[in-house]
Amino acid sequence: MSTLPDGWFMVVGLEVHTELRTETKLFCGCANAFGDQPNTNICPVCLGLPGALPVLNQRAVEYAIRIGLALHCVIQDSSFHRKNYFYPDMPKDFQISQYDIPINGPGYLDLPGGVRIGIERAHLEEDTGKTTHLGGTGRIHGSDESLVDYNRSGVPLVEIVSCPDIRSAAQARAYAAELRSILIASGASDGRMEEGSMRVDANVSVRRGEDQPFGTRCEIKNLNSLRSVQRAVEYEALRQIALLEDGGTVRQETRHWDEDAGKTHTLRTKEEAYDYRYFPEPDLVPVTPTQAFIDTVRTGLAPMPAERRAALVSLLGEPNDAQIDQLLAVVEQGLDHFVITAVNAGVNAPLALTRTANELAASDRSLDNLDAEAIAATLLLEQAGDLSATQSKAVLAEVIAHGGGDPKAIAKSKGFEHMADGALDLVIDEVIAAHPDEWERFCGGDEKLQGFFTGKIMAATKGQADGKAVSAGLRARKN
Amino acid sequence: MSIVATAESVRTKQTRAVVVADETLAAIEARDGDIHAFLHLDAESIRAQARGIDSQIDAGQHPGRLAGVPVAIKDNLCQRGVPTTCASKILEGWKPPYDATVITRLREAGAVLVGKTNLDEFAMGSSTENSAFGATKNPVDPSRVPGGSSGGSAAAVGADMVPVSLGSDTGGSIRQPAAFCGVVGLKPTYGTVSRYGLIAFASSLDQVGPFARSVDDAGVLFEVIAGHDPMDSTSLAISAPDVMTDIDGGVAGLRIGIIPELMDGSSDEVRARVVAAQDALREAGATLVSLPAPELLLGLAAYYLIAPAEASSNLARYDGVRYGNRVDGADVSAMMIATRTAGFGDEVKRRIMLGTYALSAGYYDAYYGQAQKVRTLIIETFHRIYQSCDLIVGATTPTTAFEFGSKTADPMSMYYSDIFTIPSNLAGHPAISVPFGTGEAGLPIGVQLLGPALSEPTLFRAAKFLETEVGR
Numbered sequence: 031m032s033t034l035p036d037g038w039f040m041v042v043g044l045e046v047h048t049e050l051r052t053e054t055k056l057f058c059g060c061a062n063a064f065g066d067q068p069n070t071n072i073c074p075v076c077l078g079l080p081g082a083l084p085v086l087n088q089r090a091v092e093y094a095i096r097i098g099l100a101l102h103c104v105i106q107d108s109s110f111h112r113k114n115y116f117y118p119d120m121p122k123d124f125q126i127s128q129y130d131i132p133i134n135g136p137g138y139l140d141l142p143g144g145v146r147i148g149i150e151r152a153h154l155e156e157d158t159g160k161t162t163h164l165g166g167t168g169r170i171h172g173s174d175e176s177l178v179d180y181n182r183s184g185v186p187l188v189e190i191v192s193c194p195d196i197r198s199a200a201q202a203r204a205y206a207a208e209l210r211s212i213l214i215a216s217g218a219s220d221g222r223m224e225e226g227s228m229r230v231d232a233n234v235s236v237r238r239g240e241d242q243p244f245g246t247r248c249e250i251k252n253l254n255s256l257r258s259v260q261r262a263v264e265y266e267a268l269r270q271i272a273l274l275e276d277g278g279t280v281r282q283e284t285r286h287w288d289e290d291a292g293k294t295h296t297l298r299t300k301e302e303a304y305d306y307r308y309f310p311e312p313d314l315v316p317v318t319p320t321q322a323f324i325d326t327v328r329t330g331l332a333p334m335p336a337e338r339r340a341a342l343v344s345l346l347g348e349p350n351d352a353q354i355d356q357l358l359a360v361v362e363q364g365l366d367h368f369v370i371t372a373v374n375a376g377v378n379a380p381l382a383l384t385r386t387a388n389e390l391a392a393s394d395r396s397l398d399n400l401d402a403e404a405i406a407a408t409l410l411l412e413q414a415g416d417l418s419a420t421q422s423k424a425v426l427a428e429v430i431a432h433g434g435g436d437p438k439a440i441a442k443s444k445g446f447e448h449m450a451d452g453a454l455d456l457v458i459d460e461v462i463a464a465h466p467d468e469w470e471r472f473c474g475g476d477e478k479l480q481g482f483f484t485g486k487i488m489a490a491t492k493g494q495a496d497g498k499a500v501s502a503g504l505r506a507r508k509n
Numbered sequence: 510m511s512i513v514a515t516a517e518s519v520r521t522k523q524t525r526a527v528v529v530a531d532e533t534l535a536a537i538e539a540r541d542g543d544i545h546a547f548l549h550l551d552a553e554s555i556r557a558q559a560r561g562i563d564s565q566i567d568a569g570q571h572p573g574r575l576a577g578v579p580v581a582i583k584d585n586l587c588q589r590g591v592p593t594t595c596a597s598k599i600l601e602g603w604k605p606p607y608d609a610t611v612i613t614r615l616r617e618a619g620a621v622l623v624g625k626t627n628l629d630e631f632a633m634g635s636s637t638e639n640s641a642f643g644a645t646k647n648p649v650d651p652s653r654v655p656g657g658s659s660g661g662s663a664a665a666v667g668a669d670m671v672p673v674s675l676g677s678d679t680g681g682s683i684r685q686p687a688a689f690c691g692v693v694g695l696k697p698t699y700g701t702v703s704r705y706g707l708i709a710f711a712s713s714l715d716q717v718g719p720f721a722r723s724v725d726d727a728g729v730l731f732e733v734i735a736g737h738d739p740m741d742s743t744s745l746a747i748s749a750p751d752v753m754t755d756i757d758g759g760v761a762g763l764r765i766g767i768i769p770e771l772m773d774g775s776s777d778e779v780r781a782r783v784v785a786a787q788d789a790l791r792e793a794g795a796t797l798v799s800l801p802a803p804e805l806l807l808g809l810a811a812y813y814l815i816a817p818a819e820a821s822s823n824l825a826r827y828d829g830v831r832y833g834n835r836v837d838g839a840d841v842s843a844m845m846i847a848t849r850t851a852g853f854g855d856e857v858k859r860r861i862m863l864g865t866y867a868l869s870a871g872y873y874d875a876y877y878g879q880a881q882k883v884r885t886l887i888i889e890t891f892h893r894i895y896q897s898c899d900l901i902v903g904a905t906t907p908t909t910a911f912e913f914g915s916k917t918a919d920p921m922s923m924y925y926s927d928i929f930t931i932p933s934n935l936a937g938h939p940a941i942s943v944p945f946g947t948g949e950a951g952l953p954i955g956v957q958l959l960g961p962a963l964s965e966p967t968l969f970r971a972a973k974f975l976e977t978e979v980g981r
């Protein structure tokens with residue numbers, strides 16, 4: 031699995047920030063919404079106006095506990111601290127966060143392959159505003175102008191800190207992917223990395239030998255996709271190894287991942303690190319959820335990805351490697367209920383899985399409101415032979431585009447009629463008769479012409495013919 | 510006339526709110542040129558509020574318990590649309606878009622909000638000499654300070670410009686100026702009065718409270734502003750306290766503690782008045798017990814770590830980005846530094862630096878951490894004391910009002926003027942300062958009564974008793 035030079039090992043821990051899907055912000059009643067006009071969801075509290083005070087959103091506490099339970103964490107009484115540093119997107123010039131006593135203590139996450147990654151903590155904190163630097167360098171120092179949107183200021187976040195248990199870039203990606211699925215399954219977060227609602231930082235170090243102490247680590251920021259996580263971790267480990275092999279030393283620092291260049295570069299060194307001057311937030315009281323409340327949250331928790339993968343495995347019996355890849359993808363994307371609905375309707379599990387993993391997963395449309403029954407009905411038609419595979423895919427595309435619909439009606443509107451027995455034989459004979467030269471060459475061993483005949487037959491049947499039956503018909507006549 | 514009587518006259522149309530307002534404006538006109546209690550005053554707004562009260566009464570409505578009563582507001586409480594500066598250049602011109610909860614409660618009670626009073630910048634100080642807009646003078650002797658930080662609110666009442674006002678008390682900022690100006694001042698139990706809209710100095714210590722000419726007026730104003738507020742997480746989930754029902758109940762049967770350390774270093778004249786108060790309490794049937802508690806003197810040192818630490822964080826937001834004054838710089842850091850350098854006065858800078866240092870990595874345990882331990886010790890000490898008594902009687906301040914400039918060169922001597930008041934803030938307990946005669950130069954002397962959490966009804970009873978004995 032490791033792509034590192036012989037004898038080198040990497041140690042990785044991930045810090046994942048995820049925004050909670052609460053209606054309102056962490057400490058005020060403003061809407062927690064993405065994409066609104068700048069500075070419209072703001073009030074004295076989330077603008078940090080003089081005299082304003084925070085009041086903790088109990089729904090955010092519930093969502094944080096959901097995440098803690100999903101990660102097998104110890105749920106505990108906790109408190110808030112202030113993390114002090116000056117930055118224009120922080121209205122109070124401090125961030126309210128949890129420090130020594132997080133709401134969720136130690137837990138773990140099991141990767142699909144079975145490797146267990148420890149969770150150190152998962153704590154609540156508020157998000158900052160969002161700064162846009164215009165002109166000049168485009169960064170905070172040296173830009174002509176900086177604009178701040180405080181809509182995001184005070185949005186609830188949970189920061190999930192893993193133990194340094196990750197040992198490869200692929201594992202880092204798998205951890206981030208599994209965590210994302212768990213967050214979505216918990217209902218606490220939408221896990222949208224592209225919108226920044228889930229953000230990943232990676233702590234990477236390397237060592238010569240698995241029994242050696244950890245090396246000096248660097249923190250990599252700006253990992254905006256699962257692909258970036260894997261690439262950046264791999265790059266950073268190789269960079270550190272090259273440095274050490276040249277006789278250099280790794281400097282503890284924060285580095286920025288440049289996705290386009292495929293490189294990390296120094297953001298700030300340890301010497302430039304902030305002294306956050308943490309101290310207990312005097313404007314808030316401790317968070318003390320009752321055991322009864324925690325139990326209620328636990329009871330309401332939806333099945334987690336591991337359990338859902340197991341459910342698909344049991345539907346498939348003994349899945350092959352390709353099917354295992356498919357079911358991982360289907361659960362990761364939250365599409366497993368389409369498989370289950372189809373199987374419950376009578377569709378065989380491999381067909382339900384493969385169509386979900388390909389046709390549904392590949393769609394660039396939102397599947398949030400897609401009617402699973404319509405998908406199942408389409409697959410039943412395919413299974414019965416009323417639709418060919420090609421036709422079924424075309425109907426599925428239509429169902430997905432409209433969020434549902436009657437597959438029979440769609441098939442009819444597309445002219446997909448069921449072929450009567452023997453009709454295919456007639457078409458095959460006609461096509462062969464119309465192209466005697468090509469047929470002779472095909473029979474003489476020119477296999478490339480198989481595609482030519484298949485295409486002509488498909489065109490003549492408007493794609494209605496079953497590919498396998500066409501192939502069989504051609505071979506039967508050839509011999 | 511008491512504020513209850515004023516409100517009653519306004520309600521029964523024996524007088525009109527506009528008449529009361531005009532009298533108030535005339536009193537301010539006559540005195541404030543010399544005293545400088547007010548930073549902001551809008552005569553038209555005052556008259557408009559008063560007309561609103563009168564028209565409610567004309568329409569047969571009940572405008573509330575403080576109908577037409579003029580109330581002055583310390584300028585660290587947010588009032589919608591009215592300049593709120595904390596006596597700092599950094600907030601000059603800023604108008605809050607919202608009302609503090611206490612302001613809302615005053616409006617709902619029919620009070621007329623007179624104006625914003627002077628203070629030490631961001632409530633940091635004991636004389637109002639740290640105001641960026643000039644000091645307030647003591648109405649009894651204009652060569653002397655009115656105390657601080659709520660000096661403007663104390664002086665406005667002491668000079669009879671308004672009958673009552675609001676202040677805030679972090680380490681004595683209501684009680685010390687009340688004592689210096691000869692008025693009543695209460696620091697309520699932490700969490701009984703909402704801090705929402707009070708511009709924070711030290712969040713775990715700050716509490717809003719009333720100034721008044723009489724104990725009764727202070728009690729009524731306290732009842733109006735107190736009670737649970739969901740906008741303040743540290744607000745106690747209790748119903749509004751009732752101090753007026755038993756305010757005339759006297760002191761017979763009360764056990765009153767005397768802490769020698771809370772008189773330590775007092776001038777002879779202050780000591781004499783405290784002894785006179787003790788005698789009066791004893792003669793009226795209270796039992797006096799001496800309870801030494803040297804631990805309480807550690808409060809001053811703990812306070813000057815905890816309060817600056819919280820302040821260093823609370824005042825970080827004044828960075829020129831969103832509101833208040835901005836001084837431009839080459840980049841955002843330079844802008845923030847230039848803004849804060851120009852905007853804050855020396856005492857504020859001193860405390861921000863002190864607090865930043867106390868919270869810094871490597872120093873936290875030795876300073877902030879140690880101060881929190883002392884705070885716990887003080888709470889435990891009070892707990893022990895209140896096993897043996899119901900209230901404590903002592904001096905509010907070691908001396909009477911001092912002269913301008915006499916302590917500005919030595920911050921430590923200024924800090925010492927809060928030594929008797931600070932322990933109540935650290936414990937979150939209530940304490941009240943009642944005028945109890947004067948010293949040799951005719952300067953007012955305050956007696957301080959301290960009690961455990963939520964003991965305001967008992968404090969007011971004892972304070973009312975002392976008020977009646979002030980002549981002895």
Ligand SMILES: [Zn+2]
Pocket residue numbers: 055058059060071072073074075076077184
């Ligand atoms: Zn808000």
